[in-house]
Amino acid sequence: MWKYILKRLLMMIPVLLGVTFLVFFILNMTPGDPAAIILGDQATPEAIAQLREELGLNDPLLIRYVRYIIDMLHGDFGESYKNGISVAAQVLDKFPNTAVLAVAGILVALVIGIPVGIISARKQYSALDNTSMVLSLLGVSMPNFWLGLLLSLLFALKLGWFPSQGMGSGFVPLLRSLVLPAITLGTGSAATVVRMTRSSMLEVIRQDYISTARAKGLDEKVITKRHMFRNALIPIVTAVGLQFGTLLGGAMLTETVFSWPGLGRLMVDSLNSKDIPMVLGSVLFMTIMFSFVNLAVDIVYAFIDPRIKSLYSKAGFKKRRVVVA
Amino acid sequence: MNGKELLKIEDLEIRYETDDGIVYALNGVSLHVNEGETLGLVGETGAGKTTLAKGILRLIQTPPGKIVNGKVYFEGKNVLAMSDHDLHQVRGNAISMVFQDPMTSLNPVMTVGEQIEEVIAVHNNSLSKEEIRERAIAMLKRVGISADRIDEYPHQFSGGMKQRVIIAIALACNPKLLLADEPTTALDVTIQAQVLDMINKLKTEMNTAMILISHDLGVVAQTCDRVAIIYAGRIVETGNLRDIYKNPKHPYTVGLLDSIPSLTRDTKRLKPIKGLMPDPTNLPSGCPFAPRCNYASSACSEAVPELTDRGNGHLVRCIKDISGKEGQ
Ligand SMILES: Nc1ncnc2c1ncn2[C@@H]1O[C@H](COP(=O)(O)OP(=O)(O)O)[C@@H](O)[C@H]1O
Ligand SMILES: [Mg+2]
Secondary structure, eight states: OHHHHHHHHHHHHHHHHHHHHHHHHHHHHSSSOHHHHHHOTTOOHHHHHHHHHHHTTTSOHHHHHHHHHHHHHTTOOOBOTTTOOBHHHHHHHHHHHHHHHHHHHHHHHHHHHHHHHHHHHHTTTSHHHHHHHHHHHHHHHSOHHHHHHHHIIIIIIISOSSOSSSOOSSHHHHHHHHHHHHHHHHHHHHHHHHHHHHHHHHHHHTSHHHHHHHHTTOOHHHIIIIIIIHHHHHHHHHHHHHHHHHHHTOOHHHHHHTTOOSHHHHHHHHHHTTOHHHHHHHHHHHHHHHHHHHHHHHHHHHHHOHHHHHHHHSTTOOOOSOOOO | OOOSEEEEEEEEEEEEEETTEEEEEEEEEEEEEETTOEEEEEOOTTSSHHHHHHHHTTOOOTTTEEEEEEEEEETTEEGGGSOHHHHHHHBTTTEEEEOSOHHHHSOTTSOHHHHHHHHHHHHOTTOOHHHHHHHHHHHHHHTTOOGGGTTOOGGGSOHHHHHHHHHHHHHTTOOSEEEEESTTTTSOHHHHHHHHHHHHHHHHHHTOEEEEEESOHHHHHTTOSEEEEEETTEEEEEEEHHHHHHSOOSHHHHHHHHTOTTTOSSGGGOOOOOSOOOOTTSOOSSOTTGGGOTTOOGGGGTSOOOOEEOSTTOEEOOSSOOOHHHHO
């Protein structure tokens, strides 16, 4: 097991290199001169040229990339072009805010998604199942920011129940400010979790060992919990993990709609101002978060399914899942 | 051996309503099983054997399955009309079932111990955790698995060992009736006899009655007191083992006997039954075996024959009066 974890951690290195490489080149290919953006409209061409020289922007792209990687390996992610503050400090400063929102969002998704998915599967084609399928289709296809705007209009601006902007400080204000963005984020994920739970449960319901469980004289509640749900869990954990990994990287649109001071907004701001070190640092961080969640999901598998556990501990075991970055 | 009547099935009809039409899986089956005896239920794949066994315990999935008609009396009480609560008391406790495929019949994420303990626990509220575990270990030993494997998972067992675990689960609460649905069909030929012998030994020790389902009259010959032959969802012949083997009266039974190498009276003339069972979504109005039958006449396709008594509880669903000897 430990060997497996170590192997997975090592596998993250090429993924991270690949991601930085891609982002680095794409950002440098887009129009706009960072030096001009930093100095603003009034800057003289001489000043811009001088700043370009200082920032090393005149060197060939590949050299700059190698330089960036070398600095990165020393733990230096550079400074923001915009305000000169260290990228690492800013990312770490915003991350807790995003994490709080991500946890709240995924809780909303779980609390709605799992029970509705289970009931839908157990009562397949019932009115309840049909309703939840239509709603979840709606939830999957509805853009997050649009739902966010609607919620904000109704519950913040019109009814005034919750704040529409920012993150409250202190426990109760924090909770109040979390409600709308968490629901906004959570409904999309909930819809995915409902669909995944339902389809995974439906697969399990038809298995022979469920007949065995019934033939033992167990009641349906026990069968659902002990026999069906645990066997249906792997695809559900995968879906939840993917959702959570994405949320941890910062929900750009939702954070922007609710002015949530998280990674997502930091990223949007940095993109707008072509703050390359900032964008690179944030993307790198998101990738790391996503990979960690993925790894956690794979470890959780082993606790759910003994067959996977024995697979992990077997020598010569091959990579089973592609890390999506 | 012939105790009093334990199970009595009357006119059981079960259908599956599918997109391709209604499958008439069971069309009025009546049977009985006495305490302690073994009834062999024999028929081709698709004859309705599994449907019958599941129907007894109300394990038919609805939809698509539906019990349309009939009664299943167990110790005088109709299982089909019981409350869910009473039904749960019967399942796994008074009547248990061993399914056809051991590879898929155990829960892959629970240890075999947990799966045996579970059935003991649900039917014995007064037992402590330790007592339940002791019983599970004892049961495991009885089916020939060493106690130290109790915390292993199904994937660590071979097919034959899995079937032993399933048998341990089925017998853990000392049932009065065991429904064994082709318990050895999915196993390697080399271990089929072992498992079958073990089932027989245990059911005799525990005085458990059994319905042993098989598509092989040869398997049934070694173990059963009585035999019922099922064809297209109907019992076509039933009687004592001896009557069925020595004096088969239904052309289908004769055909089945002729297709068993070891039992054929003349091994040179081993012959499979020609043709196929009729489509259960579209059964003929007459005798469903008529299209394959060497003795069929026009009268056979007019109506489904009634089961008639040929003496000594030997019932036959055929308008002809043939004997196995003539069939040769
Ligand atoms: N769940 C089901 N849905 C539709 N048809 C079924 C289902 N289960 C069994 N059947 C049909 O019912 C008939 C009897 O099946 P079964 O009882 O499994 O036969 P056996 O056990 O004798 O092979 C077959 O024609 C089979 O295709
Ligand atoms: Mg079957």
